[in-house]
Amino acid sequence: MNVIYLDNNATTKVAPEVVDAMLPYLSEYYGNPSSMHSFGGDVAEKIKEARENVANLIGATADEIVFTSCGTESDSTAIRAAVESNPDRKHIVTSRVEHPAVKNLYETLSKKGYRVTFVPVDGQGNLDLDYLYSNLSNDTAVVSLMWANNETGVIFPIEEISQKIKDRGIVFHTDAVQAVGKLPIDINETGVDLLSLSGHKLHAPKGIGVLYIRKGTKFSPFMIGGHQERGRRGGTENVASIVALGKAAELAQKHLDEDGYAHIGQLRDKLEAALLTRISHSMVNGDREHRLLNTTSIAYEYVVGEAVLLMMNEHGICASSGSACTSGSLEPSHVLRAMGVPFTAAHGSIRYSLSRYTTAEEIDVVIEKTPPIIERLRSMSPFWKEAVKLAAV
Ligand code: PLP
Numbered sequence: 001m002n003v004i005y006l007d008n009n010a011t012t013k014v015a016p017e018v019v020d021a022m023l024p025y026l027s028e029y030y031g032n033p034s035s036m037h038s039f040g041g042d043v044a045e046k047i048k049e050a051r052e053n054v055a056n057l058i059g060a061t062a063d064e065i066v067f068t069s070c071g072t073e074s075d076s077t078a079i080r081a082a083v084e085s086n087p088d089r090k091h092i093v094t095s096r097v098e099h100p101a102v103k104n105l106y107e108t109l110s111k112k113g114y115r116v117t118f119v120p121v122d123g124q125g126n127l128d129l130d131y132l133y134s135n136l137s138n139d140t141a142v143v144s145l146m147w148a149n150n151e152t153g154v155i156f157p158i159e160e161i162s163q164k165i166k167d168r169g170i171v172f173h174t175d176a177v178q179a180v181g182k183l184p185i186d187i188n189e190t191g192v193d194l195l196s197l198s199g200h201k202l203h204a205p206k207g208i209g210v211l212y213i214r215k216g217t218k219f220s221p222f223m224i225g226g227h228q229e230r231g232r233r234g235g236t237e238n239v240a241s242i243v244a245l246g247k248a249a250e251l252a253q254k255h256l257d258e259d260g261y262a263h264i265g266q267l268r269d270k271l272e273a274a275l276l277t278r279i280s281h282s283m284v285n286g287d288r289e290h291r292l293l294n295t296t297s298i299a300y301e302y303v304v305g306e307a308v309l310l311m312m313n314e315h316g317i318c319a320s321s322g323s324a325c326t327s328g329s330l331e332p333s334h335v336l337r338a339m340g341v342p343f344t345a346a347h348g349s350i351r352y353s354l355s356r357y358t359t360a361e362e363i364d365v366v367i368e369k370t371p372p373i374i375e376r377l378r379s380m381s382p383f384w385k386e387a388v389k390l391a392a393v
Contacts, residue, residue: 001316004362008201009150009178009295009353010320014244015203015251022205022244033237034228043239050246054210057249058176058195059186066211066229067242071177071198072101074211075144077222077233078194079105082142082171083114085218089141089169092116095127095156096338098146102175103334115139124287125154125339133164142171147179147195151322151335151351152286153295155183159190166191171217177201181252182261182292193217199241203355204248208241255356264354265293267363271352272296274367279374281387285322285341285349294354297322297336299345302384303377306330308350311373317366322349344383 005013031040033047051062068074079102083092092109094102096118106116119132127145136143143165148155162172173194179185180195181202187195194217199208213219213232225234255261275298276282285297300308305321312319322333322341332346341349352366378384 004315004317004365006352006354006358006362006366007318007320008355008358009153009351011200011206012203012355013357014205015248017251018204018244018247021247022240025240025243029239033239034226046246047237047239047242050242050249053246053249053253054197057185057253058180058197058212059188060212061215063230064212064215066213066232067237067245068209068211068233069207069238070209071099071175071196071201072209073222074196074198074209075099075101075173075175075177076105077211078173078196079109079142079144080222081219082144082173082194083109084220086141086169086171089139090114091137091139091141093119093132093135093140093143095119095121095145097121097125097149097151097335098144099150099175099177101177102144102146114141119145121154121338123340125149125152125285125335126287126290127156127161129157129161132161136165136168136170138169140168140170142173144173144175147174147176147185148183148292149286149335150178151333152297152339153178153292153353154286155179155290155292157290158192162191178292181249181256182294184256184260187212187214199245199248202248202252204245205241208238208245210245261293264356264358267358267360268294268296268352268354270360271354271363271366272298275370278367278371282374283345285336285339285345295351297349297351299336299341300348300350300374301342301344302381302387303348303374304330305348305350307377308348308373311377312350312366312369315365315369317369320351320353322346322351 031043033044051065055062055065117135120128147158171193176195177198180197193214195212197210200206221232223234281301322336336346
């Protein structure tokens with residue numbers, strides 16, 4: 001059975017060109033980039049090239065790019081560095097819908113005496129900007145907000161926010177893990193000081209990330225060791241993965257330049273429109289205007305998302321549900337709860353996330369297979385029967 005992979009916000013296929021680029025650095029070119037000899041020096045040159053490619057993708061300069069092990073490391077490093085370099089300030093501002101990579105760090109920081117403000121979102125997943133601005137003070141050390149939401153794809157107005165808060169001595173960090181490679185980003189159009197990205201969301205392998213550090217931003221490293229990454233992240237470089245990310249960044253730039261994700265957006269819109277038409281009591285979670293072009297989160301009322309996923313899996317279709325099931329609970333996700341999505345809808349929410357490898361034929365299969373799955377599950381649901389009865393009254 002062919003796999004139809006619509007779970008690209010979880011992770012992406014490593015692009016074949018990326019595999020080809022990285023393989024020699026797992027075999028013949030194994031020199032240490034810090035070595036004096038040219039066998040190591042050649043590897044250092046290749047890292048330089050990768051750094052430039054990543055910098056180009058976000059409009060940064062190469063020396064503002066620090067390679068890390070993943071998006072989570074970049075997020076943690078950024079937020080810790082921001083508070084450590086502003087020891088007189090004890091306040092952090094973030095949103096209620098951040099990824100656990102960021103969200104769970106605040107529990108630790110709260111225990112250390114930091115006050116954290118979680119800015120709410122509305123029913124469309126848009127940030128309450130008035131709440132955000134009115135909560136900033138001279139005690140605020142860092143504002144950390146995601147650029148695009150991993151569950152709904154909703155995009156926060158990062159450029160606008162960063163312009164509003166700059167010149168206040170507040171460090172501005174953005175978790176751009178879902179945004180980089182999917183949106184055109186020019187970091188110089190923003191006042192962002194720190195930005196996190198992750199290789200495996202843009203067709204590079206897992207285990208490689210980047211922290212962008214704007215020139216002049218006060219910074220203290222998390223990994224203290226050798227002089228690698230100009231002292232900002234010690235440890236011998238993950239050369240093959242860095243080379244891979246450099247190639248993935250180059251490809252992402254090319255695809256963005258070619259059609260700016262328009263093709264992926266058309267397939268997403270086709271999928272969404274067909275499912276909403278064919279399945280009653282279904283709706284899109286999140287603002288459909290300000291959204292990543294590859295993502296749709298659809299709530300099917302009166303079914304359980306995990307059951308839908310299992311039945312989709314029988315047809316080789318991979319997607320995600322809106323529950324925090326990875327943590328062993330069937331609680332609806334904190335993102336959908338923050339948006340006030342009703343329980344019956346949040347529980348039956350499915351996130352479809354496409355990539356440049358998604359085909360029109362695959363979308364047709366999903367459109368064909370999904371309605372009978374929902375119908376079957378609803379036919380077994382006492383809540384659905386009750387809802388139909390009430391609607392008939
Ligand atoms: N931030 C967001 C918005 C994400 O979606 C993810 C991963 O899903 C992360 C951070 C964590 O990235 P990584 O898996 O590279 O640690």
